[in-house]
Amino acid sequence: MTQNLQELIKIYSLNSHIDFSTHLLGQSKDTLIALLSELLTTYINDKNSSTIREALSVTLAGYTHNSEKLGFNGFRQNGFGKPINCEAKPKNIRSNENKKLNGGGNFTDYTWARFHKDKQENLNLLISGFVDGKLLYLFEFPFADSHFLTHLESQLNKKFPNGDIKGLYLRSASFSFTHYKNAEIRIIYICPQLEEYAKFLEKNLFTFLKANRC
Structure with a gap:
């Protein structure tokens, strides 16, 4: 791009x-x-309609966007050789839908193998929420946050209690703001007109955004 x-x-x-x-x-x-x-x-x-939202989230956070389907969504150099990777989870809802943003996202077709690989990487998650294409928030937290990892592990354990099964996947390992609210969160952007979109945000997420808006 x-x-x-x-x-x-x-x-x-x-x-x-x-x-x-x-x-x-x-x-x-x-x-x-x-x-x-x-x-x-x-x-x-592009088969993924969130490409533009993904690119915006990645570049606003200071990463170089990776437009390829394989690999993480972006990276940046940390000055010590190994890059910092990011995985963007942009979520968009329409104002005519009866839905709310909960600060969440999901990993599709997840496995224990991919989970362990992600843990080994220098990986951050970028969480962004849009209403009708309008960006309301963007923040970042480390994938390695212990509470977040525990939440993913519980879903994988339910699907694969004895380890991965060839050809089978956890179709959606989902999460919300609740599962990383105590992580080391870096605020990148909060919409100045946040109150106008309050009805599209879960209460705990709205409270967090309002408290951390500059």
Whole structure:
């Protein structure tokens, strides 16, 4: 994803529609054509509709986005050789749905093997929540948080009490804010208009976001 498109997505999700329109009006015709072509290509070739939300979360957190399907969603160098990896869990709901964001996410087709591999990596999780494409929050916490690991282990134990079974997977190892609320959380972004979206947020998550908003 080019820097121009990353900047456009950032303005659309963080700023007002007036800022977004002003930014577009300031671009040349060739730049607008290139932006639209890249955006359409991304959607046409991608099976995962959360790609743009994932890229926004990763780049806002200071990571380099990995657009490939294999591997983690992003990485950054830590100055000591081995990179820090991140796995983004963006969640989007629509305002006309009877749903709320709970700060959660999930790991699809999970296994003990993948769990142990993730534990060995220098891995952080990026949790982001959107309503109609509007970013409400983005924060980061270490995968290795003990309470979070215990929650994943309990789900794997229920599915695979005696270890992995070839060809079988835990389809969704899910979690919510409750399962990492005591972790070392780094706040990256909280929407300034948070109160306007309170009805789309679980109470404990809203309380946390409100208390940590700058």
